[in-house]
Amino acid sequence: MRAARAAGRPVFGYNRSVEGVEAARFDGYDATTHLDEALTRAADLGAVVVLAVPMPALPTMLAHVRAVAPQCPLTDVTSVKGAVLEEVRAAGLLDRFVGGHPMTGTAHSGWTAGDADLFVGTPWVISVDDHVDPQVWAEVMTLALDCRAFVVPARSDEHDRAAATISHLPHLLAEALATTAGHVPLAFALAAGSFRDGTRVAATAPELVRAMCEANAGELLPVLDEALALLTRAREQLAQHGSVAELVTAGHAARVRYDSVSRPDIVGTVIGAAGWHEELAAAGRAGGVIRSALPIRDSRG
Amino acid sequence: MRAARAAGRPVFGYNRSVEGVEAARFDGYDATTHLDEALTRAADLGAVVVLAVPMPALPTMLAHVRAVAPQCPLTDVTSVKGAVLEEVRAAGLLDRFVGGHPMTGTAHSGWTAGDADLFVGTPWVISVDDHVDPQVWAEVMTLALDCRAFVVPARSDEHDRAAATISHLPHLLAEALATTAGHVPLAFALAAGSFRDGTRVAATAPELVRAMCEANAGELLPVLDEALALLTRAREQLAQHGSVAELVTAGHAARVRYDSVSRPDIVGTVIGAAGWHEELAAAGRAGGVIRSALPIRDSRG
Missing domain, CATH: 3.40.50.720 (NAD(P)-binding Rossmann-like Domain)
Structure with missing residues (x-):
């Protein structure tokens, strides 16, 4: 108004x-x-x-x-x-x-x-x-x-897929990061910028996060699956070859493209x-x- | 100096x-x-x-x-x-x-x-x-x-476990989020605060991210596994019951504890x-x- x-x-x-x-x-x-x-x-x-x-x-x-x-x-x-x-x-x-x-x-x-x-x-x-x-x-x-x-x-479906990626997925990642840190002694004591930024949206009221994620489940599931596949692959490469090069290179390139959009x-x-x-x-x-x-x-x- | x-x-x-x-x-x-x-x-x-x-x-x-x-x-x-x-x-x-x-x-x-x-x-x-x-x-x-x-x-080992959780894990999550978004049309066009915060550290030089994650692989792998388990469980509950309540409630509670540390x-x-x-x-x-x-x-x- x-x-x-x-x-x-x-x-x-x-x-x-x-x-x-x-x-x-x-x-x-x-x-x-x-x-x-x-x-x-x-x-x-x-x-x-x-x-x-x-x-x-x-x-x-x-x-x-x-x-x-x-x-x-x-x-x-x-x-x-x-x-x-x-x-x-x-x-x-x-x-x-x-x-x-x-x-x-x-x-x-x-x-x-x-x-x-x-x-x-x-x-x-x-x-x-x-x-x-x-x-x-x-x-x-x-x-x-x-x-x-x-x-x-x-289009409504394309909007919802994009929103799942840039809004709902970040919320779930933030919740997982905060929960994981809550189980590690010393983690909160040492937490600084990257943790604070990475969990900022976990401070959102849980009912709001649930409402947006659950109303968009159909679009959120495939992007969550892609993130899980990327992280699982990085986990295997780190365990077997001591390297996270593939994920880190791809992530950096994507973020740089985003900055110059x-x-x-x-x-x-x-x-x-x-x-x-x-x-x-x-x-x-x-x-x-x-x-x-x-x-x-x-x-x- | x-x-x-x-x-x-x-x-x-x-x-x-x-x-x-x-x-x-x-x-x-x-x-x-x-x-x-x-x-x-x-x-x-x-x-x-x-x-x-x-x-x-x-x-x-x-x-x-x-x-x-x-x-x-x-x-x-x-x-x-x-x-x-x-x-x-x-x-x-x-x-x-x-x-x-x-x-x-x-x-x-x-x-x-x-x-x-x-x-x-x-x-x-x-x-x-x-x-x-x-x-x-x-x-x-x-x-x-x-x-x-x-x-x-x-202790050195406890420091490294905590650093894996609050610094190295957030980097990998940010890389996965940026990479996933890079594959979704419209995502960068609609990206706002939660994406920007969630991927900020993906702008770090890849060689620095690799160096810190790879030098701490022994401590990073178990916390990455925990985050993967939490996200996989949330994925199943969303797919089967339409709910992300468990992860969102736990993540919010952990973030609130962090804020009041x-x-x-x-x-x-x-x-x-x-x-x-x-x-x-x-x-x-x-x-x-x-x-x-x-x-x-x-x-x-």
Whole structure:
């Protein structure tokens, strides 16, 4: 709400927390604890509805949207996209839905944890699955750009595989490292930078880590298997030949490539033109990002 | 040299690098590229000799110490203690040697990377293996305290097991994470904090990572096996029951314990009194540290 209003957009919101809504109102925002009231306004205005709730709250929210504001453009900010897509499909709202995932945040939650600059210069993934409607996609793109994020177009399944790799796998590795160290006398006494960095995310609330890993199990299992295979191979080479050269060389090269990753601007794609979904998915896969609004094909043309 | 001189100690040094020695001299330090000249002075003065070379350079250095300054108290700052102990034993210098490992540093090397405050408030492990001489141990303890570190007493094998856990294992996990991500399209494009932290040490020069892991293979293999067992069990539970609860709960609990680790002062031990080696090793194992010099038993008493 803060970021969208800072861009000059009219915004209003619902939250089930009385304290949250009061805090938002105190800061001058238009907020209510009445869900159907907010959704009725959205339906009257044709507003973009942004769902920002954890997975377990989604079915109830979607049922209200379906009942009160089924024609509004609909997006979300949940960190897993495939499971959300299934819920939206089950609720019969697929044709107005485009999934989203702003890759930013803090360790805190609630109204006071927000910040109008939270999205500035960060990636905001917007799903380009086959079903998505060009007009809705463009609305969500414009919202993300107004919040000063850059847009990464991606298919939901590819997003989830990448998220499993760069977010969920690191959490499991951190938990394993912390647990192992907890069994070794002297380890905590000597721990320094590499342990602190390597276990930082193990300080995350366990229920949050479980929720993200378990909701994405289908994509997490194959990447966990690859990491296990790499470590098992390194273990054998260390035991038999006294060498970890293969893993260390590959890991260093990958990290160096990551440090030098570039984000070329995606230009020239017309949203809604033939093959636009696959064109954007391919561009996103290649590291491309959208920094200024792409044109939309005139649907009446 | 900077830290010891800042404490008011007379210092002089040797380095094989002409540039390094010239830079030290430019900064007003007493340094030479002539090893035997430095060791002859050390022998005349009974100075504490601090070896600060990588493992492969150690045998040559020890041969010179043996030939020129065999009676000087001798210590080192190498990150692996068991392998150093074997080299020192092979060189016949065990009775004047006490291993050390200051747990600090930067990613850079050479004279210009140094800093008189490098050791302030950081752990400096000093070995309390059965062979160590009380007088030499006290000399090394005093050096570490003069450099404003606190001392963690530890047996060489226990140090190496802990270092495998909190330093070498995190490196291998980081390499595996970076490598896995390098194979997943979109991963680098979406990578944020948890990936950046989890792979930071994969940016370390591969030859340094290899040197530390391979020199400590005997201690690294069992902790790598434990991490593999934890991850494999989590993989099975995720695949069969959709849950990572066990690993996540254990990892979080361990990380919370690490965050609240205390470092009680070791007091009351008299260096050289009966059972002092085991008393200090036990105190270090329990998290204890030496912040002010312990008394030494009068060896003539």
